Amino acid sequence: QVQLVESGGGLVQAGGSLRLSCAASGRTFSTYNTGWFRQAPGKEREFVAAISRSGRSTLYADSVKGRFTISRDNVKNTVTLQMNTLKPEDTAVYYCVAAKGALGLSRQESEYDYWGQGTQVTVSS
Numbered sequence: 001q002v003q004l005v006e007s008g009g010g011l012v013q014a015g016g017s018l019r020l021s022c023a024a025s026g027r028t029f030s031t032y033n034t035g036w037f038r039q040a041p042g043k044e045r046e047f048v049a050a051i052s053r054s055g056r057s058t059l060y061a062d063s064v065k066g067r068f069t070i071s072r073d074n075v076k077n078t079v080t081l082q083m084n085t086l087k088p089e090d091t092a093v094y095y096c097v098a099a100k101g102a103l104g105l106s107r108q109e110s111e112y113d114y115w116g117q118g119t120q121v122t123v124s125s
Contacts, residue, residue, distance in 0.1 A: 002026045002114045004096045009119030012086055018121060020081040022096030030074040033099040036081050038092035047107040059105040086123045093118040
């Protein structure tokens, strides 16, 4: 069992940066692929980024590639999403996720077993 708690959301102007963090409980964190999804008002939840157990492989949605960077620290049991050059369309609730036993990185919600409560990111124009 893994519990995920996000932090770091807030209000920022377009072009600014935010850093989201996800703290995970459990001693087996390093065996999980992890990532981030987001859901904007009135829209379906969508994939943002994922990172492998070791941290050596990453996957990004086209809409954030080059602006967002995902990383993890398996000693501190944390996953971080550095978001730069933010746009109003990045406004959403951001969720940290973890996949147990996954063979590879996935953009599919169904592949992730554990979800955090979410943190709000608002980008003003």
